[in-house]
Amino acid sequence: xxxxxxxxxxxxxxxxxxxxxxxxxxxxxxxxxxxxxxxxxxxxxxxxxxxxxxxxxxxxxxxxxxxxxxxxxxxxxxxxxxxxxxxxxxxxxxxxxxxxxxxxxxxxxxxxxxxxxxxxxxxxxxxxxxxxxxxxxxxxxxxxxxxxxxxxxxxxxxxxxxxxxxxxxxxxxxxxxxxxxxxxxxxxxxxxxxxxxxxxxxxxxxxxxxxxxxxxxxxxxxxxxxxxxxxxxxxxxxxxxxxxxxxxxxxxxxxxxxxxxxxxxxxxxxxxxxxxxxxxxxxxxxxxxxxxxxxxxxxxxxxxxxxxxxxxxxxxxxxxxxxxxxxxxxxxxxxxxxxxxxxxxxxxxxxxxxxxxxxxxxxxxxxxxxxxxxxxxxxxxxxxxxxxxxxxxxxxxxxxxxxxxxxxxxxxxxxxxxxxxxxxxxxxxxxxxxxxxxxxxxxxxxxxxxxxxxxxxxxxxxxxxxxxxxxxxxxxxxxxxxxxxxxxxxxxxxxxxxxxxxxxxxxxxxxxxxxxxxxxxxxxxxxxxxxxxxxxxxxxxxxxxxx
Numbered sequence: 011x012x013x014x015x016x017x018x019x020x021x022x023x024x025x026x027x028x029x030x031x032x033x034x035x036x037x038x039x040x041x042x043x044x045x046x047x048x049x050x051x052x053x054x055x056x057x058x059x060x061x062x063x064x065x066x067x068x069x070x071x072x073x074x075x076x077x078x079x080x081x082x083x084x085x086x087x088x089x090x091x092x093x094x095x096x097x098x099x100x101x102x103x104x105x106x107x108x109x110x111x112x113x114x115x116x117x118x119x120x121x122x123x124x125x126x127x128x129x130x131x132x133x134x135x136x137x138x139x140x141x142x143x144x145x146x147x148x149x150x151x152x153x154x155x156x157x158x159x160x161x162x163x164x165x166x167x168x169x170x171x172x173x174x175x176x177x178x179x180x181x182x183x184x185x186x187x188x189x190x191x192x193x194x195x196x197x198x199x200x201x202x203x204x205x206x207x208x209x210x211x212x213x214x215x216x217x218x219x220x221x222x223x224x225x226x227x228x229x230x231x232x233x234x235x236x237x238x239x240x241x242x243x244x245x246x247x248x249x250x251x252x253x254x255x256x257x258x259x260x261x262x263x264x265x266x267x268x269x270x271x272x273x274x275x276x277x278x279x280x281x282x283x284x285x286x287x288x289x290x291x292x293x294x295x296x297x298x299x300x301x302x303x304x305x306x307x308x309x310x311x312x313x314x315x316x317x318x319x320x321x322x323x324x325x326x327x328x329x330x331x332x333x334x335x336x337x338x339x340x341x342x343x344x345x346x347x348x349x350x351x352x353x354x355x356x357x358x359x360x361x362x363x364x365x366x367x368x369x370x371x372x373x374x375x376x377x378x379x380x381x382x383x384x385x386x387x388x389x390x391x392x393x394x395x396x397x398x399x400x401x402x403x404x405x406x407x408x409x410x411x412x413x414x415x416x417x418x419x420x421x422x423x424x425x426x427x428x429x430x431x432x433x434x435x436x437x438x439x440x441x442x443x444x445x446x447x448x449x450x451x452x453x454x455x456x457x458x459x460x461x462x463x464x465x466x467x468x469x470x471x472x473x474x475x476x477x478x479x480x481x482x483x484x485x486x487x488x489x490x491x492x493x494x495x496x497x498x499x500x501x502x503x504x505x506x507x508x509x510x511x512x513x514x515x516x517x518x519x520x521x522x523x524x525x526x527x528x529x530x531x532x533x534x535x536x537x538x539x540x541x542x543x544x545x546x547x548x549x550x551x552x553x554x555x556x557x
Contacts, residue, residue, distance in 0.1 A: 022061040026070045029053050030077060037081040043405065047397035050075035051430035051481070054390060058480040064096040065379075068386035068481060073098050075393030076292060095390055098389070105388035115381050118487070120344035123373035124295055125175040127480045130369040131359035132287020134179055138290055141180055151184040152194060152257045159198025160250070163206040167340060167486055168303065168542050170270075172296055174491025175200070178211060188494035189269035189502040190262070196488040196503060197253050200434065200473045202247035207323050212236060213307075213330040214435060215469060218442045226450060228457045233327040235465065240467035241528060244535070246422075246454075247472050249510045259543040264505035269498065287359045295351040302343035361499055380490045387432050387481050394431045400440035402429050413452040413460065417467045417519040420445055424471025425478070425511065432481035434472035441468045449455035463522050471516065477507040505545030 029049060041047055058064050077094040085093070105111055128134055145151045146543045155177045162169040174195040181191045204210040212233075220232030229233070256262075262270050308320060311329030332371040333339075355361040394400065403423050410510040411419050414556035420441070442465065449464040450457070480500040489496040517535035522528065 016285070018061045019063070022057050022063065022066060025055065025057060026074070029074055033074070033078050033081060033481075037078060039082040041078045041082065041397060043136050043402045044397035045402070046078055047394070047399040047402050048430065049078065049401060050393055050397070051390065051432075054432075054481050055430070055479070058497060058500075064383055064387060064480065064486075068383065068390055071317040072101060072389045072393055075390065075397060076101065079393070079396060096134050101392045102385060104392060105385050108388070110337050111385075111388055113337045114167070114483075115384065117337070117340045117344045118171070118380060118384070118490075119373065119377045120341070120348045121168075121171040121175075121299075123370060124344065124348040124351045125171070126373040126376075127348065127355050127366070128292045128295060130353070130361050131291035131355045133292030133354075133359070134176065135286045136289035137176065139286070145180060145184065147401075148181075148184040148186050149257060149260050151181050151186055152190065155191065155194045156182060156198055156253050156257060159195060160202055160396070162300065163202045163209055163503060166203040168213065169199040169203065170195055170301065170484060170487045171491045172299070174488060175291070176296070178492060179415065187266075187269045187272060188492050189266060189498050192488050192492040192494040192499040193266070193503045193506060194253060195492055196477060196485060196499070197249050197508055199488070200476060200484055201249045204469060204473055205240060205243050205246045205404075207326065209330075210251040213333055213336055215438065216327065216330065218438060219465070222442060222446050226457070230457070235462065236280075236327075238459070238462040239466040239469070242463045242518070242522060243470055244466075244514040244522075244532075245470035245498075245511060246390070246538070247532075248514050248518070248535055249507075251475075251536060252506065252510050252513075255539055259542050259547060261546045263546055264502070265452040266502040269502050288354075291351065291354045291359050294348045295356065298350055299343050299347040302346060303339055306343065307333050307336065308340040312337060335395050376490075380486060383486055384483055387483055387486065390467060390481060390514070391431055391433050391436055395436075397432060400427045400437065401444065403430070404441060404444045414450060414523045415520075416449065417463045417523045418515060420464050421467040421471040421474075421515060423510075424468045425475035428472045428475025428482070429479045432476070432479045432483065432485075434476035434482070434484075437467060437472040437475065441472075459542065463519070466520055473542065474507055474514075476512045478504055509542070510539075 024275060032045065033049065037046055050071040053074055054067045057067035057070060061067065073094060073230060074095040077090060079097065080090040080093045083090070115553060137179075141154055145154055155173060158173045158177065162172055174191065177191060177195075181188075200211070203209045204215075206212060216232040216236050218232075219235040222228070223230060223232055223235060230238075308314065308326075308329055311333035312318075313320060313325065313329045318329065320326070352366070355366060401428055406423075424437055424441055427440065428434050431437060445464055445468055446461070449461045453460040476484060478500075480496060483501065485503075486496060488494075489499040492499075513535050517531050521531040
């Protein structure tokens with residue numbers, strides 16, 4: 011470890027110790043739903059930025075959250091400390107043995123294992139050579155990456171793992187940095203899955219909306235509420251537009267500019283000539299994964315039993331609303347696709363047993379760190395749930411906002427909550443039941459477009475906060491699938507997400523809150539992003555680097 015890394019580590023331990031000492035001296039009563047509930051996620055985020063050691067940042071944050079939770083319970087410091095250690099182990103155990111979490115971990119492992127098998131077969135190199143017909147430089151390489159991200163809309167996890175792993179060789183060849191690749195993957199995963207008419211995200215969102223519709227006796231179902239909110243999903247639409255405008259102009263700013271100029275260790279040429287294999291070895295497992303996900307979701311939601319037309323969006327929304335096993339379906343599909351990739355390796359690519367064993371061992375090793383980080387991230391979420399971090403953030407604004415400004419502040423609160431907790435789905439689950447009655451009361455007690463606008467602000471803010479958070483599972487998975495160092499991905503993506511978020515606020519939620527026509531504000535937003543890149547094109551290069 012060099013001296014610079016040692017200094018960062020010492021600073022991290024000092025900050026961690028300072029947080030524990032501060033909590034010990036100042037917390038005299040239960041900390042649930044108080045400002046103290048913000049300290050653990052704040053520590054996790056800050057230590058992640060200072061040290062770059064995500065396992066340290068998450069682990070210390072979980073332990074601090076448990077310590078804070080034990081303080082004020084009329085016990086000694088030693089008892090609080092021992093209870094905090096025991097509770098931390100309990101959170102980790104709960105995260106590990108949670109059925110859904112185990113299925114996600116299994117999905118991550120088998121997709122990584124499938125990718126290793128495809129790599130050994132040379133299938134990715136064959137695919138790269140096929141795609142090379144349409145790729146003539148870094149711009150078209152990025153365009154193909156973003157386009158793939160838009161096409162794989164069924165689930166953000168599947169999107170992230172497939173697109174990131176598939177496009178590494180091609181983007182390396184054309185000197186596109188791993189940071190830029192990670193951004194393209196991340197920026198076209200959750201935004202696409204969040205607004206696609208058919209995806210696992212929509213099933214989740216519709217389920218939350220259905221609960222609200224039943225509770226408040228709205229004269230429409232959950233999917234109709236989703237469709238009502240869809241035109242107000244400003245951040246998702248603007249982020250997708252930003253991605254393609256960014257690619258078109260080929261101009262970067264902030265840390266991404268420096269990352270793009272850094273030397274790239276390009277071994278793609280060697281791979282193309284030394285490890286070329288049948289393209290089918292790459293295409294068939296990935297295509298099978300997608301077909302299985304679609305088919306099993308359709309079956310799980312009763313599509314086959316009721317003889318519904320699969321080409322109907324109405325039927326798909328009914329099926330997704332009824333489907334209850336989306337994560338299980340991802341796991342089953344990934345397992346089948348892995349064994350298919352193994353079969354193709356043996357009988358089509360004729361890979362040796364030694365190479366297959368090495369590939370499987372590599373997948374075990376590569377899955378170790380992400381699994382540990384995901385478990386810690388989920389443990390922190392459980393801590394935040396018990397400390398009621400989300401409820402406290404909402405309470406800060408609930409009685410201080412006028413109706414016109416509520417969507418604006420809801421978007422910010424949602425983004426901050428997702429940033430602090432690292433979960434967009436968890437943020438949605440916390441804020442939708444909390445904000446809905448507030449929005450209803452400000453709209454006269456009846457469901458209205460204003461309520462839809464507030465719900466859209468929750469969903470979009472959650473995705474933006476998720477994009478900015480280094481403890482988000484999708485942010486982590488984007489860095490994993492692209493082999494990009496996590497904090498490098500966070501630092502380079504953050505300015506882009508903030509720019510799009512600012513545009514969504516200025517040209518989206520503020521004018522929409524004041525009932526201005528959507529066509530006017532959206533047009534101004536799109537023109538503003540084009541204008542930004544035109545300005546950067548004329549801006550002196552040295553000044554642009556510090557933007």
